Amino acid sequence: MMQEMFAAQQIGFSLLTLVTFLPLAGAVLIWAIRDTGWAWRIGLGVAAADFLLSLPLFFMFTLDSAAMQFVEHYSWIPSLGISYHVGVDGISMLFVVLTTMLGLLIVVYSQGVITGRVRGYLMALFALQTTMLGVFVSLDLVLFFLFWELMLIPSYFMIRLWGGEGREYASIKYVLYTLLGSVLMLVGIVILYLQHYRFASIHHLSPALSFDLMDLLRTPMALDVQMLVFVFLFFGFAFKTPIVPFHTWMPDVLLAGPIAMSVILAGIKLGTFGFVRFSLPLAPDASRAALPVMMVLGLIGILYGAYIALMQADFRKLLAYSSISHLGYVALGIFALTYQGIQGGLIQMINLGITTAGLFFFAGFLWNRRQTLTIAEFGGLAKGMPLLATFFLIIIFSSIGLPGTNGFIGEFLILFGAFKAHWVYGASGVLGVILGAAYLLWFYERAIFGKVTKPANENLRDLSPRELAIALPLVALIFWIGVYPSPFLHRINGSVDALYMRLNRTATMAAGLQTEAAGAVVPPATTGYEEPR
Amino acid sequence: MTLDQHLLSIILFAPFAGAIILIFVSGERLTLVRTIAAVSSFISFAASVYLLYAFDYGRGGFQFLEQYEWSKDLGISFFLGVDGVSVPLVLASSLLLFAGIFVSWHIEDRAREFYIFLLILASATIGVYVSLDLFFLYFFYEMSVLPMYPLLGVWGSHTKGYLEMKDTAKRDSLAFIFNFASNSKEYAAMKLTLFLSAGAVVALLGILLTYVGTGLHTFNLIELQGHEQQFTPFLRSAIWLLLFFGFASIAPLWPMHSWSPVGHAAAPAAVSMLHAGVLMKLGHFSIIRVGYWLFPQTTKEWAGLIAILCVFSIIYGGLVAFFQRDTKYVIGYSSSSHMGYIFLGMAALNMISMTGAVLYMFAHALATGMLFAMAGFVYDQTHTRDIPSLGGLGRKMPFIMGAFVIGLMASVGLPGTVNFIGELMVLAGSWEPYPVQTVIAVVGIAITLAYLMRMFMGLFLGEMDPKWAHVHDASPIIDRLPLLIMIFGSLYFGLFPTQFIHVISSGVQPILEQIHSAGAVAAARGGG
Amino acid sequence: MITLTHYLVVSTILFALGLLGVLIRRNFIIVLMSVEMMLNAANLNLVAFSYYLHSLTGQIVALFVIAIAAGEAAVGLAIIVVIFRGKIATNVDQINLLKW
Amino acid sequence: MSVVFFYYFAAVTIISGVLTITFRSPVHCGVALVTLLLHIAGFFILLNAEFIAAVQVIVYAGAILVLYLFVIMLLNLKTEERVFHRRYAVVSLLMLGIVGQVAVLVLRSPYAGVPGTATPELVLAVGQTRAIGITMFSDYLLPFELIGLYLLAAIIGAIVLAKTPGMQERKAQLETVPAGASPDGNAAAVEPAGVTARGDEGGRGHR
């Protein structure tokens, strides 16, 4: 996890920077162009180019390696120890590719849907894409925070300007909740920074001031400091994820925001990514200590989300609560702190990026046809739209975690990991699977099967080529991961391995460091700090 | 290097010279008047940009010194010099002045007088930042307060509460001092002037006590330094508190803030910009320059007080801002809330937080300058600042809307703006001594976002009242230039703050060394 | 034997009477007369001191005081005449264009 | 002998002083004052100051008091119903207390000033008037000159104030006042004298 492979050696040019900022450049380009038609064309081109550019990340990734790859590192604000440091490892690489792919799909989807303020929409979308990519590739905490926070602006506009009913409330709620979490996260970052500074200045390490993840990972921390860090980072990620007590914005936003925003929010798991990327490695002991709490929160999320979803009459609300439930799974997996759990959590995040996003796309398809998503309004759609019904079913199966689909792999690994942590967690988790199957299948049964009860549903178009172009890749991926997951697993294994090692080894390592330092230089961390100069 | 020798004089006196020239120009010739104002402020601006890069932060200390005997009998000399703390503030002042000239370009009623007052206001503000003589520091300090009176009174506007007030007898009664929401512009101006003058004389008492107490018969800040031990502990605490509360009233710190939102609301846009941007920082700056610099040990003893009060500032200002209907009230309270961060940074007494505090002063100047400029622009177009009666203006003024987003980002302290860097440093520095306050301050950021978003939505989104059909976007050059300058400054220094950080820390370092060594010396004395 | 104190007692009483007259009388002319009384008290003092201190200064001062009193009486009465011409009043209370 | 005179003078002086401030009629007051002034002159003689005594009689009693009476007659002042300020009664009592204090202080003072050289014997040897004259024109020349100028001013002042304008000046007044009031020739804004009582509202806070 500490090694780095520089992009210069691996691929020869600054690939990550290019991938990250290409959408932003596209946004600027679109701003400069007044014509809507051209804006679509350019938007599509940029999204496609970005996706294509990100593919080398996947294919040229060094397998089973814990190292950071495609790393670029430039000094930025040396006086504060802030640098431009980007790179991907097994944890983040798949997210980058997923993001660019979803970005492309969203552009494809939107072209048929969005009619007002097209340029603004595309600009917001691309800006959002850049910030999300930035979050995934940043290895400097300030850089990470920069992207994390800037994400709010385009998100806000996406929801506020292109959302549906209740968007005013939803947009402001989303922004406020997220910001509240992230400013608290900033405190955590600051604590890390100060901790590193203290450690580095005592041991005369260079650089003394650093927000660099690599440097921070080298800094040993006492348990109570770790707890502080963990708690503050937790707020940031938990609000974003969202983990259950902090979830209330999610249904509002998913309901009121545009489909594209729902796809992004539900599909790209920034919050849980943050846990894996930062919380676990930076505060391993604290993570272990927090395991029961987090597991219980995860379980509550699973069951609560599933239970509420079961009662929803609106498909998007259903999806929103199912998302919460799924995120509970991911949390369950990650915080089991077992190898399989983390692995499963990661792969499940990718899976959700495909399936939940797919579900939302389909919700969008339905919405475009009927302008409603109330389940009772549908029924017997399979008759008129066999293609839609089929693809929909596949995605729903994936979401339920039927074997052969990607969902199975993820859920299996998660539950396996949870069982390893404690059988109670695993057993409770399984309950969620059943509930999940129940609400999705019940929905499918009500909406797609059965008789056509509403005349409005009689003459609906089946999937258009554009919609097929969205559905097909998703379904392909579902089966690919479900049937042959090893390319994906090989890409994440190295990092997961390293993380797992760190989580378990640091127990001894930190203990050793403390005993080593206790007599010598490092004062007990409980006494606070010196003046940083 | 004659330019360097007189650089500060140029920065200080260019606007002032502009004002004097304007006195002799006919008020009828509007273009000429505006041009003179713009040119003189541009000279100052350009020179202060040069100052930033010419400042040798490796050497630190006070630079670009200029000293002229002024009155030997009183021990006063006209002594100019800047250190790292003043450089950014000088830049902010001249930048906001330059921007303010353009923001107020459309003023036609007695424009000449307006510019004269504005230029005097700005040059006096700069004067505080560059004075190394305690007398002149106060001289310019007080001088900067007074132009606010006519600027608010003549070119300002009544607050909404005032216009809605039916009871005319109550309107202009002396009770205006205790009336915080509905003041006419005259009384807003009066209140502001009186409060600030009251603060100033409190500080003046502290200054005089210092002057007399050292017995050096000089107001020279450099010579006065290091004589703290001549005072009894009670006396120096008293002096410090006088200085602190005197200067903090302009900042404005929480219990002394009531003049500020009213003043902001009544002021024309350019004045609000300067007021919130740089005038309020006079308080922090003077506390650092006088209180911290002359009384390091006392500062250490009382820093906790600042940390407590600033939290009230942050939270109170934020919450009140949330419930305002008037755009300028929102920004005004937000400013007074944000001043709390600077105080927090100052209270922590370490390198990173102090540097952050000073950087934040600069950052806030730009951010709030932008917001006020835009609030002023909207007001000029619609003649109302009432948020509920506005809405949907985004379609009519996309540029302003875009700029507002950036101003909002900056004000909240989102990364990429220089505010973020300042905020980050303040938090980093203050976490260790004041963890609770830091967390509360961080929550304050979220509150900031809440009320600014609310205002943003109220102004630019939603349904547009048909009566605003006539409004138009910012004109290409005159209206956009000031905003673009501020946006550029905010983003540029947000992405490349290194120069600033070096410069500021070179100025902060000696002050902190004094503070920490003073404690050590006192401890050693106490022990010995 | 008449001592200095005797004279001082008389002059102090005179002075007090004059003071009282100024304060309680309403008629300007009588107020002026009271002032003359006070001046005479001072003069008496001066001459008495002059006698007991063996110095002529007191007498000289007294002379000048008389001269001053003469001049003042002239102009004061002139003003009163002016007032009287404009408005029939010589009373303090009746002169109230300006708040007294 | 001198003791008798002293007590006579003292008694008459004080009694006439009291009468001066208590008589209702200004004329009676004037007469009482004259009595007082003449008896003061008596004191002066007791104190070997004949010249001052003479001046006191001539200037004070003779000139000043006549002037007073003259004005009183000229203006035909009547006796008034209410002679005293009511509102000053309390003040006066207070003042009397203070004056009493002052008197005690004054009377208990030693008055041990540096004695001069002009003992009564010496003065009498030279002649009182001559001694005064020499002192006045040598040591006190400056005040003397000043008094001269002062009296010049008094003459001019009295004329300026008291002289009634002749026909010519009245004409001049009619011509100049409007023009004078507004030098630019605009409409005259000078209000008639009697009406300009607006200052009254401005007098708040006084006393």
Next chain:
Amino acid sequence: MEFTLSVSAADLLLMLPEFLLTGLACLVLVLDFSFPKISKATLAWITAAGLSGILVSLVWMFASGLQGALFKGMFVLDAFAVFFKIIVVFSTLIVLLASLDYIKRIYLFRGEYYVMIMLAALGMLFMASANDLLSMFITIEFSTFGFYVLVAYLREDDLRSSEAGLKFFVLSVFTAAIMVFGISLIYGETGTIIFPELAASHPVLTGGLVIGFLCVLVGLGFKIGAVPFHNWIPDIYQGAPTPITAYLSIAPKAAAIAIVLRIFFSTFAEFKPEWVWLLIGMAALSMTYGNIVAIAQKDIKRLLAYSGIAQMGNLLIGLAAGTKMGGDSVLFYLVTYLVANLGAFAVVIIFSNLTGSDQIDDYSGLSRRSPLLAAAMMVFLLSLAGVPPLAGFIGKIYVFTAAMHEGLIALVIIGLINIVISMYYYLVVVKKMYIGQPTDHRPIPLSVPMKAVVYATVIGTVALGVYPKPFIEWAVASTSLFSHLIGP
């Protein structure tokens, strides 16, 4: 008992300004009598020219460092006296120029107007040099005498004027009587009336001396117009012809300050611990009373009157310091007060010449009618309030610093609070001028002399604030006779 006149002709050079002024006054008087056709403006210009000449002679006297004493030390000429003489003559000159328009209202005795002004000035010139109780008394009465006439100069035209004259007269005579009584007591206690001899006799503080001293203080306090001897000020200011009000607000106060300084700082310097409390009390009361009552005023002249009371209170702070520096500060403060106050009154004169009104409400919108006048008035008022970069600020700081050196912190605090209070009512006028809307839109024309006065005082006010060094040095040099006083 020999007749000896110990004054040589050469010594009389010390009295040059007084001689010149006497001559000038007589000349104007004679011209006015002899040539009835002579234009009154010509007389005014002759007077102005003469006064300028006297000013030059005074400056020469200062520059040449001429000093000496005449008439057994009853008349002294030193830098201190010259300082006050310059102030007196300068303010006389300004007042004269400012009267040129105003005097057209007066139809009678225009020529005598100048003569009376000059005679009053003459009294004040002597006051500045007076060095004994008798000269002091005579010169005070002399100068006051001129003012009785001047205050009542409008006679029947404006009964307020004659009424003010009468009030001034009665009160003034009353205090004069008290002062004479005090002089007699001091004489009785010490056997002398000449200041240096008084100081040399090292008197003990007996009851008689205390009462005598207090009585003299009543007379001087009356001239200065400090609380509790302030009663006359508002009425007389309001009633008097405005140029005379301006004159009254400066010159006699300055001259009285000269005497006060001589008495307190030289003659009775030994009793500083005792009299300092008197001054502290007077200073605090004057400032507070003046400022608070001024708030309620609606007439600009009354406002300036109360502000003048407060200003004198400020000035007394410097006196209360009782040091050389205190003296310097008093002198400097006086200069700053002089320019600002004269300027303010000049504006009032100009305004009332046109409108006949002194109501503050009528100043509404002045900045639209005459930007110059409004700006100048603002400068003057702000200077009086003590705002940098104007003269008043430096003056106040100077005074406070001097008091601070003596540890009079409480007094300084009161002074500082009063700055804030005073700012309010000064700003109210500024508000009217700048914010209010005019009821009458006619522009206000300015005659050349008035313009000169306004410009001169504005420039003076600003220059004193921006570059007071020469004036401070002048003040410091002028008070060298107090260098025996302990303190910085």
